[in-house]
Amino acid sequence: xxxxxxxxxxxxxxxxxxxxxxxxxxxxxxxxxxxxxxxxxxxxxxxxxxxxxxxxxxxxxxxxxxxxxxxxxxxxxxxxxxxxxxxxxxxxxxxxxxxxxxxxxxxxxxxxxxxxxxxxxxxxxxxxxxxxxxxxxxxxxxxxxxxxxxxxxxxxxxxxxxxxxxxxxxxxxxxxxxxxxxxxxxxxxxxxxxxxxxxxxxxxxxxxxxxxxxxxxxxxxxxxxxxxxxxxxxxxxxxxxxxxxxxxxxxxxxxxxxxxxxxxxxxxxxxxxxxxxxxxxxxxxxxxxxxxxxxxxxxxxxxxxxxxxxxxxxxxxxxxxxxxxxxxxxxxxxxxxxxxxxxxxxxxxxxxxxxxxxxxxxxxxxxxxxxxxxxxxxxxxxxxxxxxxxxxxxxxxxxxxxxxxxxxxxxxxxxxxxxxxxxxxxxxxxxxxxxxxxxxxxxxxxxxxxxxxxxxxxxxxxxxxxxxxxxxxxxxxxxxxxxxxxxxxxxxxxxxxxxxxxxxxxxxxxxxxxxxxxxxxxxxxxxxxxxxxxxxxxxxxxxxxxxxxxxxxxxxxxxxxxxxxxxxxxxxxxxxxxxxxxxxxxxxxxxxxxxxxxxxxxxxxxxxxxxxxxxxxxxxxxxxxxxxxxxxxxxxxxxxxxxxxxxxxxxxxxxxxxxxxxxxxxxxxxxxxxxxxxxxxxxxxxxxxxxxxxxxxxxxxxxxxxxxxxxxxxxxxxxxxxxxxxxxxxxxxxxxxxxxxxxxxxxxxxxxxxxxxxxxxxxxxxxxxxxxxxxxxxxxxxxxxxxxxxxxxxxxxxxxxxxxxxxxxxxxxxxxxxxxxxxxxxxxxxxxxxxxxxxxxxxxxxxxxxxxxxxxxxxxxxxxxxxxxxxxx
Ligand code: ARG
Ligand code: ZN
Numbered sequence: 001x002x003x004x005x006x007x008x009x010x011x012x013x014x015x016x017x018x019x020x021x022x023x024x025x026x027x028x029x030x031x032x033x034x035x036x037x038x039x040x041x042x043x044x045x046x047x048x049x050x051x052x053x054x055x056x057x058x059x060x061x062x063x064x065x066x067x068x069x070x071x072x073x074x075x076x077x078x079x080x081x082x083x084x085x086x087x088x089x090x091x092x093x094x095x096x097x098x099x100x101x102x103x104x105x106x107x108x109x110x111x112x113x114x115x116x117x118x119x120x121x122x123x124x125x126x127x128x129x130x131x132x133x134x135x136x137x138x139x140x141x142x143x144x145x146x147x148x149x150x151x152x153x154x155x156x157x158x159x160x161x162x163x164x165x166x167x168x169x170x171x172x173x174x175x176x177x178x179x180x181x182x183x184x185x186x187x188x189x190x191x192x193x194x195x196x197x198x199x200x201x202x203x204x205x206x207x208x209x210x211x212x213x214x215x216x217x218x219x220x221x222x223x224x225x226x227x228x229x230x231x232x233x234x235x236x237x238x239x240x241x242x243x244x245x246x247x248x249x250x251x252x253x254x255x256x257x258x259x260x261x262x263x264x265x266x267x268x269x270x271x272x273x274x275x276x277x278x279x280x281x282x283x284x285x286x287x288x289x290x291x292x293x294x295x296x297x298x299x300x301x302x303x304x305x306x307x308x309x310x311x312x313x314x315x316x317x318x319x320x321x322x323x324x325x326x327x328x329x330x331x332x333x334x335x336x337x338x339x340x341x342x343x344x345x346x347x348x349x350x351x352x353x354x355x356x357x358x359x360x361x362x363x364x365x366x367x368x369x370x371x372x373x374x375x376x377x378x379x380x381x382x383x384x385x386x387x388x389x390x391x392x393x394x395x396x397x398x399x400x401x402x403x404x405x406x407x408x409x410x411x412x413x414x415x416x417x418x419x420x421x422x423x424x425x426x427x428x429x430x431x432x433x434x435x436x437x438x439x440x441x442x443x444x445x446x447x448x449x450x451x452x453x454x455x456x457x458x459x460x461x462x463x464x465x466x467x468x469x470x471x472x473x474x475x476x477x478x479x480x481x482x483x484x485x486x487x488x489x490x491x492x493x494x495x496x497x498x499x500x501x502x503x504x505x506x507x508x509x510x511x512x513x514x515x516x517x518x519x520x521x522x523x524x525x526x527x528x529x530x531x532x533x534x535x536x537x538x539x540x541x542x543x544x545x546x547x548x549x550x551x552x553x554x555x556x557x558x559x560x561x562x563x564x565x566x567x568x569x570x571x572x573x574x575x576x577x578x579x580x581x582x583x584x585x586x587x588x589x590x591x592x593x594x595x596x597x598x599x600x601x602x603x604x605x606x607x608x609x610x611x612x613x614x615x616x617x618x619x620x621x622x623x624x625x626x627x628x629x630x631x632x633x634x635x636x637x638x639x640x641x642x643x644x645x646x647x648x649x650x651x652x653x654x655x656x657x658x659x660x661x662x663x664x665x666x667x668x669x670x671x672x673x674x675x676x677x678x679x680x681x682x683x684x685x686x687x688x689x690x691x692x693x694x695x696x697x698x699x700x701x702x703x704x705x706x707x708x709x710x711x712x713x714x715x716x717x718x719x720x721x722x723x724x725x726x727x728x729x730x731x732x733x734x735x736x737x738x739x740x741x742x743x744x745x746x747x748x749x750x751x752x753x754x755x756x757x758x759x760x761x762x763x764x765x766x767x768x769x770x771x772x773x774x775x776x777x778x779x780x781x782x783x784x785x786x787x788x789x790x791x792x793x794x795x796x797x798x799x800x801x802x803x804x805x806x807x808x809x810x811x812x813x814x815x816x817x818x819x820x821x822x823x824x825x826x827x828x829x830x831x832x833x834x835x836x837x838x839x840x841x842x843x844x845x846x847x848x849x850x851x852x853x854x855x856x857x858x859x860x861x862x863x864x865x866x867x868x869x870x871x872x873x
Contacts, residue, residue, distance in 0.1 A: 001369055002157040002162075002367040002368065002369050003367060003368060003369070003780075004366065004367045005311075005365070005366050005367065006366070006797045007800045008198070008310070008311050008313070009190070010040065010135065011131055011133065011135065011856045012036050012039060012040060012043035012049070012108075013038065013039050013043070013045040013047070013049050013131065013138060014037070014038055014040055014131070014138075014734070015035050015036065015037050015038075015130070015131055015136050015138045016036045016037075016038060016138055016139065016140075017035070017036035017128075017138055017139050017140075018033065018034070018035055018036075018138045018140045018141070019033070019034040019140075019141045019813065020032065020033050020034075020128070020140065020141065021033075021143040021145070022108075022143065022144050022145060022146075022188060023144065023145050024099075024115055024144065024145060024146040024147075024151065024190055024244035026100070026869045027098075027100075028096045028097070028098060029096065029097050029098070029099055029115075029277055030059070030094060030095070030096055031094070031096075031097060031127055031128045032092070032093075032094050033093050033094075033095075033129065034090055034091070034092045034132070034295060035090065035091045035092075035093075035130070035138075036090050036138075036280075037085070037088070037089055037090070038087070039086070043767070045084070045292040046083075046084045047084070048081050048082065048083045048084065048085075048419055049081070049082045049085045049091070049130075050079050050080075050081045050123070051079060051080045051081075051082075051093075051129040051130055051131060051297060051339075052079060052125035052129070052131065052132040053077075053078060053079060053080055053095070053126075054077075054078055054107075054122075054125045054126045055095070055097065055102075055107070055126050056095040056096075056097060056126070056128070056129065057095060058075045058080070058095055059079065059093075059094035059095055059096060059338070060093065060094045061073055061082070061091065061092070061093045061094075061129075062091070062092040062093075062791075063082060063085055063086075063089060063090075063091055064086075064089045064090060065090070065092075066634075068082075070484065070664055071405060075142040079689075080129040081091070083502075087308050091304075092223075093128060093775070095128055095129065097126070097127065098651060099115055099344045101152075101225040102126070102595055102597075102823065103778055103819040103820050104126075104819070104820050104822060105118055105123075105256055105257065105258050105780070105820060105823075106118050106119075106123040106126060106258070106372075106822065107119070107123040107124070107125075107126025107127050107254075108126070108127050108188065111254050111255050111256035111257070111479045112215065112254075112255045112256070113191065113192070114151070114189065114190065114191025114192065115151065115186050115188065115189065115190040115191060115252075115642075116187075116188070116189050116191075116254050116269055117145070117186065117188050117264075117269070118188070118257070118258065118262055118269065118612065119183060119184045119185070119186050119187070119262075119264070120184040120185075120262060121312055121371040121567075122184075122371060122372075123175065123184070124183035124184060125183075126185055126251075127186075130181050130183050131183075131379060132184075133182070133183075133311065134182040134183075134184060134308050134309045134310065134311065134312070134414050135310045135311060136182060136183065136595060136816055137180040137181055137182055137308070137412070137414060138155060138180055138181070139177065139178065139179075139180050140158070140176075140177045140181065140186060141158075141174065141175065141176045141177070142156040142157070142174070142186075143172055143173070143175075144156055144172060144173050144174075144175070144187060144188055144190055144282060145166060145170055145171070145172040146170060146171070146190045146353070147169055147170055147233075148165065148169055148171040149169060149331055150190055150192065150381070151190040151191055151192065151758040151771075153189070153190065153191055153192065153193045153195075153213065154171070154172070154173035154179075154189075154190050155187075155188065155190070155213070155252065155267055155809055156175035156186075156187060156188045156189075156267065156538065157175060157177040157181070157185070157186060157187055157244065157264060157265045157266050157267050158175050158176050158177030158178060158179075158265065158266055159175065159176055159177075159178070159246065159247060159248065160173055160174070160175055161174050161175065161176050161249075161465045162174040164698045166581050167506075167767075170642060175667075177265055177266065178246075179245065179246075179265060179305070179306070180412060181265050181305060181308075182308055182414065185263070185264050185265045185305055185308075185451065186264065187262070187264030187265075187268075187269055188204065189213070189252050189267065189269070191250065192215075192216070193213040193215065193216075194213070194214060194216045194218075194219045194224035195211050195212070195216060195225075196211070196212040196213075196214065196219055196225075196226060197209065197210065197211055197212075198210040198211075198226045198229070198230065199206075200229075200230050200233045200234075200244070200249075202233070202237070202243045202244055203225075203243060203579050204243060205237055205488075206247070207247075208233075208246070208247060208248065209247060209248045209249070210226060210229055210230070210246050210248075210249050210250075210510040211248065211249070211250045211251070212225055212229075212250075212251045212252075212253070212275065213250060213252040213253065213448070214252075214253045214272075214275065214276065215255075216663055217710075218253065218272075218276050220278060221275075221276035221278045221281065221282075222275065222276070223277075224277045224287055224290055224291070224303050224671070225251065225274075225275045225276075225277070225290055225294055225595060228290060228291040228294040228295060229249070229251070229294050229298060231291075231295075231329075231333065232294060232295040232298040232299065232329060233510035234583065235295070235329050236298070236302070237564070239328065239329075239400075240302070240325075240334075240400070241404065241454070242301075242302045242407070242509075242517060244301065245301070245306070246265075246266045247453040248266060249266060249268075249271075250266060250267045250268065250383045251268045251270055251275060251294070252267070252268070252269050252270065253270050253271075253272040253275040253276060254269055254271065255272050255555075255744060255779070256778075256780065257269070257270070257271035257272070257780060258780050258820070258823060259271065259375065259779075259824050260272050260273075260274055260293050260296075261293050261294075261296070262297070263296075263297040263298075263300030263301065263304055263305060265305050265644045268297045268298075270293070270294075270297070271780075272744075272745060272781075273286075273289070273745055273748075273781060274289060274290050274293035274294070275290065275294075276650075276745060277290055279668075279669040279671070279709065279710045279711070280669075280709065280710060280711055280714075281711055281740075281743060281745065281746050282711055282713055282745075283711050283712040284671065284676045284680070284712045285712075286711070287671050288330070288334070290646040291333060292329070292330050293326075293331065294326075295325075295329045295330070296322055296323065296325075296326040298564065299322050299325045299326055299329070299520050300318065300322050301327060302407065302867060303318055303321045303508060304319075304322055304675065306407070306411050306412065307406065307407065307410045307412075307413060307415060308413075308415075309414060309415070309470070309593070310370045310414045310416050310417075311414055311416075312368070312374070313364055313365055313366075313368075314364065314415070314416050314417050314570035315364075315366055315374065315379050316363045316374070316379045316380075316383035316386075316417060316439075316863065317415065317416065317417045317420055318364060319375075319379055319380045319381020319383055319672070320379065320380065320384045320386060320387050321383075321384075321387050321420070323380050323381060323383065323384035324383075324384040324387040324388055324391075325411065327339065327343060327384060328492075328520060330674055334673060335454050335609070335611060335612075335673070337561035337562055337565075337612060337613065337715055338612060339614075340535060340536065340562050341561075341562060341615050342615075342649040343381070344536045344566075345380065345561070346377075347377070347381050347382070347385065347536075347539060348624060349450065349621065350377045350583075351377040351378055351381050351382050351539070352382070352444050352541070352627060353623065353627065353832075354376060354377055354378055354832075355378065355382075355442070355443050355444045355469065355834040356443070356444065356469070356470060356471065356627070357425070357833050357835075357836075358832055358868040358869045358871065358873075359373075359376070359829065359865070359868060359869075360378075360442050360443055361374070361376070361378055361442060362378075362439060362441055362442050363378055363382050363386055363438070363439055364417050364439045364440065365379070365588045366440075368864075369860055369863075369864040370821075370825070370861040370864050372525055372822045372825070372861060373825055373861055373864055373865060378741050380693075382539055384637055385536075385538070385539040385647050386438045386439070386539075389435070389438070389480075389481050389537070390402075390424055390432065390435065390539055391510055392481045392483070392537055393430075393435070393479075393481055393509070394424060394428050395433075395434040398424075398427070398428045398430075399424070400405075401427040401428060401580045402423055402424030402426075402427040402428060403423075403424075404427070405423045405424075406419075406420055406423035406424070406425040407424055407425060410423070411657050417439050418436070418439075421435070421436055421439075430438065430663070431460045432479075434477070434478070434479040434513060435479040436647065437476050437477075437478050437479075438478060438479075441476065441478065442469070442470025442472075442477060442862075443468070443470075443471075443472050443475070444469050444470070444539065444540060444541050445466055445467070445468070445469055445475065445478055445480070445538075445540045445541070445542060446466070446469065446470065446540065446541045446542075447464060447466055447467075447480060447482065447512065447533070447538070447540045447541070447543070448464070448465040448466075448467060448469070448542075448543045448544065449462060449463070449464055449482075449530070449532050449542065449543070449544040450462075450463045450465075450544070451463070451466075451530050453524065453526075453527040453528070453660055455526075455527075455818045457522075457523050458522065458523060458525060459498070459520055459521060459522050459523075459524060459741070460486065460520070460521045460527075460528055460530075461518050461519070462484065462510075462519045462520075462521070462666040463516060463517070463518045463519075463531060464510065464512045464516070464517055464518075465515065465516040465517075466478060466480060466512055466515060466516075466540075470541070473854070475630075477513065477514065478512075478513075479511065479512075479513050480511070480512040480513075480538045480540065480734065481509050481510070481511060481512075481538055482509070482510045482511075482512055482532065482533060482537055482538060483507055483508070483509050483510075483532075483533060483534035483535055483536045483537035484507070484508055484509075484510055484530060484531065484532050484533075484534065485506050485507045485530075485531040485534055485558070485559070485560060485563075485792050486510070486521060486524065486528035486529070486530055486531070487528055487529040487530075487531055487553065487554065487557060487558065488524070488525060488526060488528050489525070489526050491557070491559070492506040492559050493506060493521075493524060493525075493528060494506055495508045495521055496521060496522050496523050497519060497520065497521060497522070498520040498521075498522050501848050503523060505760075506559070507534055507560065512859060518817075519747055527535050529550045529553050529554060530544075531554055531558050531560060531563045532563075532711050533563070533577075534560040534562065535560065535562050535563070535568075536562060536566070537670075538849075546570075548571060548574065548592075548595075549594070549852065550592060551568075551570055551571040551574075551595075552567075552571060552594055552595075552598045555567040555568040555571060555598050555602070555653040556598065556601055556605075561612060563616055564616070565612065568598065568602070569614050569620055571595060571598065572595065572620050573592070573620045573625060573628060575592045575595045575623055575644065576619060576620060576637070576640050576641055576644055577625060577628060577629070577640075578592075579591075579640035579641075579643060579644060580625070580629075580633055580636040580637050580639075580640040581636075582640070583635075583639045583640050583643075584636045585635075589640070589643050589647075590722060591643070591644055591647035591648065591651070594838045595648075596651045596652075597652075598646065599616075599617060599648060599652065600616060600651070600652060600655070603617070603652055603655045603656070604655065606795055608868040609677045609682070610619055610663075610676075610677030610678050610679075610681030610682075611676065611677045611680045613680075613681050613684075614680040614681050614684040615869075617648075617684055618684065618686075619641060619644060619648075619819075622634075622637050622638060622641055622795045622796060623795050625637050625641070626795065626836065626872070631836065631837065631838055632795075632799075632833075632836050632837050632838075633838075633859070634795060634796060634799045634801075634837070634838075634841070635796070635801070636791065637796075638758070638795075642691075642758065646691050646692065647730055648688065649688035649689060649691050649692050650692060652688070653689070653692065656688050656689055657685070657689060657697075659682060659685045659686040660682055660686055660689065660700065663678050663682045664682075665678075665679075665709075665713070668709055669709055669712075670711035679712050679713060679716075681718035682827070683712070683713065683717075684702060686701060686704065686717065686720055687716070687719070687720050690720040690721070690723070690724055691723070691724075693724065698721075698728055699730070701721050701724070702715075702717070702721065702728055702731075702732070703715045704717040704731050705717035705718055705721065705735075706735075711746070711749075714736075715753070715795045717732075717750055718732050718736055718753060718755075719753050719757075721761055722753050722754060722757045723757050723758050723760065724759075725759050726763070729759075733750070733754070736750055741774060744779070744781070744782070745776060745781070748781050748785040749784040750783060750786070751769060751774075751775070751782065751786045751789075752786070752789045754766065754769060754786075755769070755785065755786050755789040755790040755793075755794060756789050756790075756793050757792055757794075757797075758794075758796065758797075761856075762790075762794065762797040762803055763797050763800055763805050763808070765806055766790050766797070766808065767804075768787060769786055770786060770787075770808070777812065777815055777816050777819070778816075778819055778820065780820070780823050783812070783816060783823060783827070784823075784826075784827075786824040787808075787809055787812045787813075787827050788826070788827055788830075790808075790809065791805075791809040791827060791830030792829075792830050797844075798830065798839065799841055800846075801840060801841065802807075803841075803848075806831070806844050806847075806848045807848060808844050809827065809828075809831075809848075810831075810848035810849075810851060810852055812825050813828045813852060813862065814825065814851075814852060816845060817855070817858060817859050817862050818857070818859075821859030821860070821862055823860040824859065824861070824862050825859070825861035825862045825864070825865050828852060828862050828865050828866060829865060831845050831848060831849050831866075831869055832865070832869055834846060834849065834869065835873060846870070849866050849869050850870065852866050853866045853867065853870060
């Protein structure tokens with residue numbers, strides 16, 4: 001049943017034109033498709049044409065204008081086969097579908113009364129018979145017909161070339177897309193929507209009309225999305241020389257959406273969460289999320305649409321590259337260090353965990369059963385790291401040369417990751433063969449570092465060694481860029497490798513290609529502290545023997561902001577892991593003095609902005625800590641971290657209170673860098689202070705919750721109160737619900753905050769919330785807010801020893817699976833790390849996995865995940 005990368009074969013036929021007509025209806029929708037088909041050179045003359053289909057009610061098929069009779073073709077539940085249709089012909093099919101019953105949200109479906117589509121990866125086959133694979137690129141036209149009163153707005157890809165009225169109160173619009181595209185980029189929308197318009201003038205002087213389509217009530221929440229789109233369009237011109245190619249670019253916000261957004265040609269469909277923002281409904285992080293997803297989908301127009309993937313194994317070709325591009329953009333728009341820290345934190349928390357569990361796969365997978373299960377953090381985020389390493393090796397200008405050559409060679413084609421790498425290599429005359437192993441290797445490689453100072457020769461020798469990922473015995477040697485710096489007594493040292501004539505910059509990229517390599521730095525006046533893997537130059541686990549004092553020194557003085565934060569995190573991790581060991585041994589707990597001092601220095605450092613301070617003062621989360629234990633000590637980790645947070649709050653009470661009081665908002669909410677920094681630090685201070693439980697400190701959160709004019713401050717205060725518990729929690733939750741229960745995105749926060757809480761009664765509350773009238777299993781955002789947040793982000797409560805957390809999530813997976821298997825498959829992944837826990841918890845998780853696996857009629861999406869989880873390690 002799995003599909004293997006090695007089995008790729010080009011198709012026998014291709015499709016040059018697709019003319020579609022949709023008769024949208026309340027009961028049935030009819031889809032008429034006329035395909036202009038051509039047999040490819042080299043394909044056997046008698047090759048059958050086999051089109052994909054799923055959940056289609058077949059009505060008719062005509063070949064070259066002649067209706068075929070039953071004996072002339074074969075229909076199965078997943079295919080339409082025409083034996084030996086000829087070398088070039090048209091094929092016209094009619095099918096009926098029922099979008100109103102389509103809860104999978106793949107293909108043509110309804111959301112909040114509107115029609116919309118999601119075709120990636122294999123949703124187009126749920127709309128009509130087709131060669132539903134990305135290496136078949138065709139020109140499309142689409143006529144959309146619907147009731148005019150109910151669906152005044154009719155959209156599809158490309159340019160609107162005709163509109164008009166039809167009988168029976170219906171109307172139509174015809175859209176032509178001049179650019180050939182794979183079927184997964186097709187889109188259609190019909191509904192009662194309002195347009196928030198804008199424009200963009202390209203560098204060659206063309207005016208592009210921009211349209212953001214939302215439900216009427218949301219028209220006052222579109223400005224940030226439009227600004228982000230305009231900034232993205234400018235940025236891609238400036239940084240990559242890429243101009244937009246159609247006269248119109250549309251974005252539609254949809255309430256029921258399985259993922260973040262979709263880059264359909266000229267007609268992006270977005271989860272409403274990544275479009276809608278108003279200061280009182282969206283947080284600073286939401287604003288950032290919108291900016292980056294808008295940019296991501298826009299950048300796909302070149303990296304994804306103009307140049308697409310040959311097959312789905314190549315997904316990282318477009319996703320890794322486009323994530324990398326949207327990260328560069330976000331770094332340019334805001335603070336590069338803050339952006340990098342956020343990305344690495346997410347990578348370590350989510351991707352490293354995936355890499356060490358049953359779903360581990362290379363960024364270019366070798367096989368899959370359900371492609372939708374491979375839209376993973378490995379393909380996306382590790383994929384982006386792999387692109388980033390190539391840019392580090394080639395330099396900014398070299399990377400740009402490679403990108404230019406890639407577009408020049410492959411515009412209009414469906415290509416592979418190897419094609420991309422070849423373009424980068426050829427444009428720079430370098431060899432990226434060894435580097436290519438990053439595409440096929442599974443797991444997180446380990447890099448070990450060891451330094452030795454020789455006072456006689458004033459030299460420092462750094463030895464770097466690569467080792468296979470943990471739990472794996474062998475791995476091919478990778479090409480790993482390791483950015484290093486040396487911190488001397490007086491600060492950063494200019495670096496001079498032996499053999500060089502003069503010292504250069506204070507950061508150096510060392511290329512590790514052997515099992516072990518030594519690098520000798522000369523002219524080093526005293527034993528330095530090495531700052532390794534600056535900017536996280538490679539997605540590896542770094543092992544290096546360093547004293548706490550060395551880490552404290554880097555935490556205070558590393559000129560690389562990322563490494564400064566990273567040193568603090570490593571120090572914090574050591575402190576917390578030691579505390580967890582104390583908890584387990586029932587020793588008295590005391591927070592490390594030196595760590596408290598290091599944190600106090602951060603609080604007082606005038607050179608750090610508020611966002612960086614907040615990041616530096618946030619202790620590693622429990623999931624990250626668990627990754628560094630042989631068996632995750634769920635309860636001890638939780639107790640240790642709670643203790644450390646309170647001890648730190650007590651030690652820093654005065655300076656934190658001073659920060660809180662001196663940084664109150666001046667004037668209304670503004671989404672600008674200095675203000676975001678101010679809010680981040682102030683809300684971090686509040687979070688620490690409230691843990692002390694003193695009535696006057698809790699009162700700060702209560703009053704902030706009531707007075708805030710913006711969601712950032714209101715949500716932050718609510719989160720503190722939820723963790724605090726008591727009557728303040730109940731009052732705030734009731735108030736928040738009263739105010740926002742009609743607003744789905746804000747109500748999602750109400751569920752998510754409760755599911756993420758560290759309060760000991762969280763499991764009971766989540767159980768009750770699952771029966772709340774506002775809870776809705778069928779809406780992916782709502783289901784994720786409660787079940788996803790609880791199962792993935794709340795280690796302590798999900799893994800309660802009584803197993804009730806496990807049972808709750810398994811129940812929801814089973815309830816969702818018959819309707820939306822993609823969503824269920826995402827949620828069931830919460831069980832993937834089951835082997836990392838103690839026997840009791842293992843047993844409990846395993847029992848739930850087995851219960852799910854034994855469910856009759858289980859979807860293939862969920863089955864693939866649970867089978868992998870249960871397979872012998
Ligand atoms: N290509 C979309 C994105 O940018 C993801 C869509 C995936 N959808 C799915 N059902 N697998 O990132
Ligand atoms: Zn993408």
